[in-house]
Amino acid sequence: MTTPDVFQPAELGPVTLRNRILKAATFEGMTKGAVVSDDLIEFHRRHAAGGVGMTTVAYCAVAPEGRTEYDQIWMRPEALPGLRRLAEAVHAEGSAVSAQIGHAGPVANGKSNRVPALSPSRTFSAQALSLIRAASKDDIRRITRAHADAAQYAIEAGFDAVEIHLGHNYFASSFLSPKINKRKDEYGGSLQGRARVARDVCRAVRDKVGDRIAVLAKFNMDDGVPGGFWLDESLQVAQWIESDGSVDALELTAGSSLLNPMYLFRGEAPLREFAAAMPQPLKFGIQVVGGKFLHSYPYQEAYLLDSARQFRAALGLPLVLLGGISTKATMDRAMAEGFQFVAMARALLREPDLLNRLRQDPSTPSLCIHCNKCMPTIFSGTHCVLAGADDQGQPAARPRSR
Template sequence: MSLLFSPLTIRSVTLRNRLWVSPMCMYSAIEGVPQEWHHTHLAQFASGGAGLIVAEATAVVPEGRISPRDTGLWNDAQRDAWTPIVDAVHARGARIGVQLAHAGRKASTWWPWAEERGSVPAARGGWGTVAPSAIAFEGFDAPEALDEAGIAEVVEAFASATRRALDAGFDVLEIHGAHGYLLHEFLSPLSNHRDDEYGGSLENRARLLLEVTEAVRRVAGDGVPVFVRISATDHAPGGFTPDEAAVVAEWAVAHGADLIDVSSGGLVAHQHIEVHPGYQVPLADAVRQGGRIPSSAVGLLTDGAQAEAVLAEGAADAIFAGREWLRDPHFGLRAAHELGDEVAWPDQYLRARWR
């Protein structure tokens, strides 16, 4: 059996393989409640052979949504709507996680196919945003800097959303600390100009992420895996660096995280990214620190052989993919076929397995 299709056990959860679906926003919720679209969208990946499916960035408070159409877990109606989606994934043999998120200064924006761009005005359903410092993302409205009481409320919101996620049946929890959203904004000196215990040194800038990680772990208990997604570089001068990311990853594991989901960018509009197949794999490798810190790789990983090579080289412990699953919801079955692996197919699809 390939490494890609070998099982991986994290705490009390065994994942049937290491080819996973990245959280991808669908911008199709109503008042934070996932819809039939989410049910079909996520369940199809389980039929297609994914080991783990992580549902999209799901806001822990209403003002933490990227757009008015984002999913949430700040109330029980949202929790109850997630439950049948979780059940559908389980019925197809896969595990499912949810990415708990707060969009910070990048909240209250239009969804990608809207005619408008930038911040949604209050008259059209938008809201004021918050951040570590009152520094706007280019083209967006300026946020309000969080005070210490506001920071404490953010931590409590992640804890409350964790409880609802567990009640809905999610197997894995991921904390979104990447792509320019609130926790990443605290990590980067480009967006964090604070002079209190949440700004300045790397230890201070990481404080909120670590407090959130501790809170999520406390509610999750000992059996549930907790992942942390980070952007390991801002791809911009003066920003968060891979060396800092490796240190923060180690701290996150010490505070209760089980795996670091390594991505990059998203903090500033002037970032410069050289995109090519597997372009973020070296970042996962650096964060992994020779295997001391469990990590996953993501970024233009599009076939079984390529994903297997990343694992065989020791650059990561698992593979997240996004767009390739959108192009082919049966990417897992295809990758297994490419590698010559024998994996379980849905009975309904067996006629297509061999010829």
């Protein structure tokens, strides 16, 4: 079997992408008033112009209490005009566009949202410094329907795909975790019960959209937390989702935004920068105990590949490889090992035009040093703090507004 060229067109469900490289969802921090800004449009236009096959808008909450902070987009009629302008700008550059849809669950900031957050079971929120109530069955059914409605809004806005968020201990992912989900009803207990929300959400979205757009799911291989969701269980859930026929591809991820966020990013944790960006009392908390929450892990290229190989061996479903992909050699390796797509984030924040240059010269090195100092910029407009200052001797450009 011939190994596909990562820069050649590829089918993703009903959509043809110009290449197999996706801009992974990274919360942009450019949605003041929970709607699209000109800066957000320009952010994704630049990635489209830089050569990605599809760019992903993050994070589009399906309900007001599902946001990680108040100024995050939530899918509703008021958001559609801006989303349409964004889709048009991306399409004009030859790229496709996806909306990452989901509910933050216990990761949501109830204090900021002015609406209580929800969890599978009653738990404490370090963000809001308060208890999070357990979601009722009515909440679960409402949120499941809200995912389907959000996908319909994406269609109305002219998007090519939606990416359902099943990772990082957001709502659906938190139900998968035996550490967080202590329920005794049909949504807890056995793996089949804990997987019910994720499977129902994917089914509801597929039933709503049919084959009008592509449906991906961002899926946790493991939470990186003792007693949490792990590979032995996640492989089984992935096989169930495949058998359900509800998604066109899985984007494989890891880590818990609630309990161990650096497990996804790897590399040094930017504690000083996070503390500087946060208001009190979170600033004080990061300064005092941040190192116990934001662990540092060794960084290496394609650091999720070893785990992802197990999914590739067990599934026939198209898979997206994520995690420290910065070079053409790594993309070629992913293609050779049977992954249909790759997703990039930090390297493209550093250089939105990296793919155009890699197409011309595959040996082009990435300038991203994976310092992770882009992470705290979500509070002011996501960007690489080194871009501009290192490359042209000028201060790094900052977005005009959120």
